[in-house]
Amino acid sequence: MNCERAGELLIDLLYGELDGPSRADLLKHLATCRCCADEYASLRRARSALGRLAAGEPPMRPLALGEGTPRAARVAVASRFRRWRLVAGVAAAALILGVLVALLHHHVIPTAIARDMPVEIKRTGVSLTILSRPPEWDRFGDDDLLANQGLVQHFVRQLPGPVQPTVQTAMGAAGNPVTYFSRWPGLALVRDQRIIRHIRPGEAEVRFTDVPAGIWADSVRLRCLDGGQDLAVLEQNYQFDLASAEAVLAKHVDQTVGIRFKDGQEARGTLLSFDPNTLVIRPAGEGPRTIARQQIAAVTFEKLPQGLLTTPTLVWQLANSGQADERQFEVDYLTTGLSWRADYVVKLRPAANAEASDAKSAIVDHADLVGYATVVNKSGVTYEDAQLKLMAGDVNLLIRPSGYLLVWNGIEGGKDSNGEPEQMEEKSFFEYHLYTLTRPTTIANNETKQLEMVSGQGLALRRAYVYDPGENPTAARVVSEMENTEANGLGKPLPKGVVRLYAPDPEGVQTYVAQTEIDHTPVKEKLRLPWGHAFDIACQWREVNTRHAGDDHQITAECSLRNHKAHDVTVTVIVHVPPSTYAAECALPWHVREVGVVEVTAVVPAGRETKFTFSHRFNNLSGGGLRSPYGKE
Amino acid sequence: MTDDRPEETLGNPLRLAGYDAERLRAGLVEAAPAVRRFLFGLCGDWHRSEDLLQESLLKAWQNRDRFDGRAGLKTWVFTIARNHWLTNLRQQARRSREEPVSESYEMGQDSRPEAAASRGELAEAVARALARLPSEQREVLALREHGGLTVAEVAAVLGVPVGTAKSRARYALVRLAEDLEPFRQELEP
Secondary structure (H helix, E strand, C coil), rough: HHHHHHHHHHHHHHCCCCCHHHHHHHHHHHHHHHHHHHHHHHHHHHHHHHHHCCCCCCCCCCCCCCCCCHHHHHHHHHHHHHHHHHHHHHHHHHHHHHHHHHHHHHHHHHHHHHHHHHHEEEEEEEEEEEHHHHHHHHHHHHCCCHCCCCHHHHHHECCCCCCCCCCCCCCECCEEEEEEEECCCCCCEEEEEEEEEEECEEEEEEEECCCCCCCHHCCEEEEEECCCEEEEEEEEEECCEEECCCHHHHCCCCCEEEEECCCEEEEEEEEEEECEEEEEECCCCCEEEEEEEEEEEEEEEEECCCEEEECCCCEEEEEEEECCCEEEEEEEECCEEEEEEEEEEEEEEEHHHHCCCCCCCCCCEEEEEEEEEEEEEEECCCCEEEEEEEEECEEEHHHHHHCCHHHHEECCCCCCCCCCCEEEEEECCEEEEEEEEECCCCEECCEEEEEEEEEEEEEEEEEEEEEECCCCCCCEEEEEEEEEEEEEECCCCCCCCEEEEEEEEECCEEEEEEEEECCCCCCCCEEEEEEEEEEEEEEEEEEEEEEEEEEEEEEEEEEEEEECEEEEEEEEEEEEEECCEECCCCCCCCEEECCCCCEEEEEECCEEEEEEEEEEEEEEECCCCCCCCCCCC | HHHCHHHHCHHHHHCCCCCCHHHHHHHHHHHHHHHHHHHHHHHHHHHHHHHHHHHHHHHHHCCHHCCCCCCCCCHHHHHHHHHHHHHHHHHHHHCCCCCCCCCCCCCCEEEEECHHHHHHHHEEEHHHHHHCCCHHHHHHHHHHHHHCCCCHHHHHHHCCCCCHHHHHHHHHHHHHHHHHHHHHHCCCC
């Protein structure tokens, strides 16, 4: 395949609309042609940029496509919507909600739960284990999920609960709401302990109302802690059709509602449509009119819609044959809406920021590191005095063809450490690490909490330079390498997270320099932090010769590295070769890092240029198994 | 008023396409999120795209008897939304010479200030890079990337050959990547 044809097909490959032999041919071409591979990489970057633009998509307003929806009314709604959104939206929505909830209390609640009134439920303790974001979500990135419909299908869960703010819903084929997670919705195991008093003998009903909206109803488990065999769960239900103002209004589109204005006037009419600021009403025998919710004191309905609740509710039918009046229960469930991530700050120390004094030695920076755990609660429920545990390590997201997501079982973790217990205590657990906050904390709904997790002082960071022509054809990347050991001031397992680097400027003021991401890093492993590109090292890579003999190919490239610094540097050059490479030649030491990636180590003296050629041979039919004569593989 | 006519008098083509009004309505509701994202891709403003969406779908609903089923429902809705956007753009240009067309792109929320700063910068750069594209290239990206149409569907909406839609997408993406070179590291998938 030539480059022209490849260029035409790149878009198809990018959009997943290419398959069969063309796809295989194109992939083969991309493995050997740097120019086309570069273009493909830039297409992917542009896509990822577009994906980020659409982040923060707000929820949809309901569509009003009724038979009697006149155009004029809708347009009026639209323009009003814009004008008032900011000023009046919150106030009006809150007012209407308040009115409706009050209304519902009068009409629905007493009849629905009257017979449970004597039952008394008290929360005695709650523990939250929040899982870290699984790697599946990293692979696609938050925003790619929605952009690529094909992938989205795999990440669908038919949620029984109401919709989360972070997800997009659409109606599935069977009319069930299907929830598309546009970003990692968070996942936590909640253990909720309660004391229940006055359970009536015989068949009894118990309701838990403060459960999060994102609860996975099929994960709920109720256990009796005081070990009674005299209490059995007959039935468990999760009810979630919330009587929000919007839900009640939505059930009354095309029905008659009464409106009482703040000035005392009243009106009646058919509700045509509504949005957060406006109602569209058609009084009998008149044309439709829009009414700002600001002017409304109350909306009255002729009768209450069936099956609406004020909050998501777990309902158990119990068979109680015991005598005890007070029973202890534990409910555990999985819920979305709770997530955490690790954020690190690395601050370089001023003295060590100077270049190495001896021209021959590598540069070593000294730095302090602090790691924070940022916990976000968007579950809809406030957990008071909760025992908080954060789980680090990649849990496995099992994807079922039915579009079901389930969790558990794991991959590699690390060894336990003897780190001093600080605010967060770290322990190994199964194959993961668990960070437990040593004191209870309250995590309110819609709260973001930051807790210090790890810290280390005076860490030695060795500066290294890595030139990867596939990543940047003209510059080498600066990489700080650090041993995660106690001797080096750290020696604690580091959960995956974003690392921000601050360095002192010439005036000694700490300045934000770069950021990067680290993967889960066990103790005694080497931490590599890639920062930006080195200013004073100019690099060049070009293919100088290609030879083909049947299925056998030889490619020779020339690499030139120019060091404009005042001291020698060692540059690691990354060469991407096809997996079918069987031989390579280079005057400088090299070794195979992994299949398809060769590292060449080049020393460039101060103010000088180092030039070398690298040639490799590959055979797509019989090649592979490249070995370096320098060992270290 | 066309809206209040009884169901029986609905145009024949609709029936031929095997669409009854309910099915059409369900189809519109299903397409709505994608159409809104497409409109967002064009105007970069969620509020405005919401309004445009509501108006476009209403237009589609009012003109439902003109849907002949030859094109897919999705293509049809996107075509209407695109036409509505173009009309809206012309009206706006005529109406307010003093008020330039909004190029402000809204961004998602991230609680971390540093992230917000760096993300804000990137978002602004993406918005500017998009604004610099010729409108026919921007349209292709909005339909494909935000609206989630296939390239063939994009071509159908725009009434151009598939090859043209592809090359527009390719040039647009290459140009975006060039403009966004400073953010290269951040955008690496």
